[in-house]
Amino acid sequence: MSSNQQNRIYLSPPHMSGNEQKYINEAFETNWIAPLGPNVDAFERELAAYVGAKGAAAVSSGTAAIHLALRLLNVQQGDKVFCSSLTFIASANPILYQGAEPVFIDSEPDTWNMSPLALERAMEAAKREGKLPKAVVVVNLYGQSAKMDEILAICDHYQVPVVEDAAESLGSTYKGKKSGTFGKFGIYSFNGNKIITTSGGGMLVSDDVEALQKARFLATQARDPAPHYQHSQMGYNYRMSNIVAGIGRAQLEVLDERVRARRAIFDRYVQALGEIDGIHFMPELEGTMSNRWLTTLTIDQQALGVTPMDIINALAEENIEARPVWKPLHLQPVFDGVTYYPHQEGWSVSDELFANGICLPSGSSMTIEEQNRVIDVFVKTIKR
Numbered sequence: 001m002s003s004n005q006q007n008r009i010y011l012s013p014p015h016m017s018g019n020e021q022k023y024i025n026e027a028f029e030t031n032w033i034a035p036l037g038p039n040v041d042a043f044e045r046e047l048a049a050y051v052g053a054k055g056a057a058a059v060s061s062g063t064a065a066i067h068l069a070l071r072l073l074n075v076q077q078g079d080k081v082f083c084s085s086l087t088f089i090a091s092a093n094p095i096l097y098q099g100a101e102p103v104f105i106d107s108e109p110d111t112w113n114m115s116p117l118a119l120e121r122a123m124e125a126a127k128r129e130g131k132l133p134k135a136v137v138v139v140n141l142y143g144q145s146a147k148m149d150e151i152l153a154i155c156d157h158y159q160v161p162v163v164e165d166a167a168e169s170l171g172s173t174y175k176g177k178k179s180g181t182f183g184k185f186g187i188y189s190f191n192g193n194k195i196i197t198t199s200g201g202g203m204l205v206s207d208d209v210e211a212l213q214k215a216r217f218l219a220t221q222a223r224d225p226a227p228h229y230q231h232s233q234m235g236y237n238y239r240m241s242n243i244v245a246g247i248g249r250a251q252l253e254v255l256d257e258r259v260r261a262r263r264a265i266f267d268r269y270v271q272a273l274g275e276i277d278g279i280h281f282m283p284e285l286e287g288t289m290s291n292r293w294l295t296t297l298t299i300d301q302q303a304l305g306v307t308p309m310d311i312i313n314a315l316a317e318e319n320i321e322a323r324p325v326w327k328p329l330h331l332q333p334v335f336d337g338v339t340y341y342p343h344q345e346g347w348s349v350s351d352e353l354f355a356n357g358i359c360l361p362s363g364s365s366m367t368i369e370e371q372n373r374v375i376d377v378f379v380k381t382i383k384r
């Protein structure tokens, strides 16, 4: 068998616990095959308890959770919403769903997340124009929390609510408190590539249980309490199915194990590659614990004589999936012309991270042998 026919190593494949089938079977036996039922209620309770939020609403995706959060914050046509630039587009698409205008905020080097400096400048400018944003969407990239104290202080000062996009940071902590519980709303994703998965799904969390009740209402076509079907507002079909929620319950039971496994994978990469000049792993801010959803690093292309794509392509030849860091949203064609605030005038941190960053396979089920395959190809490529 030639090397490229070896088992494919994915970036972040699903990792089932074995207990999922039990909850799915319960759903079948009781015929709760619907976007409601005991697993949905239990998954909401269990996730809220895990992260320490007063409540949670289970929905069909993380994107749907962000959309509901913006809707609950009354984001409307023509409003501004600030959003991290270095993220997956799902953080910002719901801003467009509401007909609002995104304004993108750069990263800072310590967390790769929203720069408080850029945020402050953006707020000052918005205040001068007499039009503050209706919300700020703060992303915790690859598991690392943003500088929440600084960001919340700015947002509190201007009285702008925060939506914490914790799609990638479930299980992470910031000063001992679980990621996703810092804003008015937090959101999680259970897409197939996340640290735990339900195949697809999301969760909206908040301490405002009334708002969550409203979210459930909006997520079920905004159906008024009447025996006939009556609707006085526009709603969505965003609720999570009871089968999917069953998968989530079993996945939540092993979340802490998954965090430990991902962190161990990160540590092994650092052991193998950390001494090489020109390789810089994504930092972990003091006082925070990252779930290390993906191990990411930047390379000094001059020092190593290769580009990130050289390494990614070399890995692909060996049937290994690696990727560049997210392409910042202010560089995306769909957001052409959108206002952007770099970390400092003339210094865009997210542009640099995109140009030099690589995400390595980080699945919690990856074996040491598989990880050694990744490391071997990486080392051979930079020594060519």
Ligand SMILES: *Cc1c(COP(=O)(O)O)cnc(C)c1O
Pocket: 060, 061, 062, 063, 064, 087, 088, 090, 091, 139, 165, 167, 168, 188, 189, 190, 191, 200, 201, 202
């Ligand atoms: C995955 C992800 C989402 C969206 O989640 P879906 O469940 O796929 O809709 C949102 N934000 C970030 C940062 C993500 O990585």
